[in-house]
Amino acid sequence: NAGVTQTPKFRVLKTGQSMTLLCAQDMNHEYMYWYRQDPGMGLRLIHYSVGEGTTAKGEVPDGYNVSRLKKQNFLLGLESAAPSQTSVYFCASSYRAGTRSADTQYFGPGTRLTVL
Amino acid sequence: LAKTTQPISMDSYEGQEVNITCSHNNIATNDYITWYQQFPSQGPRFIIQGYKTKVTNEVASLFIPADRKSSTLSLPRVSLSDTAVYYCLVGDLYLNTPLVFGKGTRLSVIA
Numbered sequence: 001n002a003g004v005t006q007t008p009k010f011r012v013l014k015t016g017q018s019m020t021l022l023c024a025q026d027m028n029h030e031y032m033y034w035y036r037q038d039p040g041m042g043l044r045l046i047h048y049s050v051g052e053g054t055t056a057k058g059e060v061p062d063g064y065n066v067s068r069l070k071k072q073n074f075l076l077g078l079e080s081a082a083p084s085q086t087s088v089y090f091c092a093s094s095y096r097a098g099t100r101s102a103d104t105q106y107f108g109p110g111t112r113l114t115v116l
Numbered sequence: 117l118a119k120t121t122q123p124i125s126m127d128s129y130e131g132q133e134v135n136i137t138c139s140h141n142n143i144a145t146n147d148y149i150t151w152y153q154q155f156p157s158q159g160p161r162f163i164i165q166g167y168k169t170k171v172t173n174e175v176a177s178l179f180i181p182a183d184r185k186s187s188t189l190s191l192p193r194v195s196l197s198d199t200a201v202y203y204c205l206v207g208d209l210y211l212n213t214p215l216v217f218g219k220g221t222r223l224s225v226i227a
Contacts, residue, residue, distance in 0.1 A: 105160075
């Protein structure tokens with residue numbers, strides 16, 4: 001099992017450019033999450049999904065869009081990148097609420113994004 | 117969601133036992149307590165979870181007093197490789213609402 005993988009690992013964008021970050025999991029998890037982590041800060045939830053075709057906003061959703069067309073994939077899009085979006089982005093997945101170990105999130109290795 | 121409070125940082129020497137306390141005064145009846153560990157340049161990973169009393173696994177122990185308003189993560193005989201950020205999360209496992217990661221506690225282990 002690869003667990004949770006993220007593509008790409010690094011990216012540099014210019015202000016106003018767009019890009020999509022891909023997260024994939026092979027654990028058949030229902031829930032998937034996108035977080036951002038800034039230097040010296042904890043993780044802040046951007047968007048999450050409780051199932052294929054459904055998404056919801058987290059703490060800091062502005063400037064991002066997401067899609068969950070397939071259960072194993074969760075895409076994070078930046079339509080017009082801004083320097084404030086320079087961060088490390090982590091994807092995670094977990095079983096659905098109400099199941100044993102539902103609260104255990106499995107994280108990917110992260111994507112380091114720099115917006116100039 | 118129950119708010120948690122942890123020390124921002126802690127230092128310890130190798131071989132010592134480290135106890136990190138998390139306060140969660142407004143914990144709800146159905147809330148569980150979960151701890152994650154994050155090494156530099158990696159995503160967090162699950163360490164331990166509990167509801168009450170004591171839970172122990174191969175990595176750590178979790179102590180939860182009867183009133184559940186706080187919890188203590190105990191790391192026995194830490195080594196340099198235990199240097200990481202430790203997050204305490206509190207929430208209901210049976211709700212769809214994701215848990216909130218705070219800033220965590222940065223543990224530095226010194227030789």
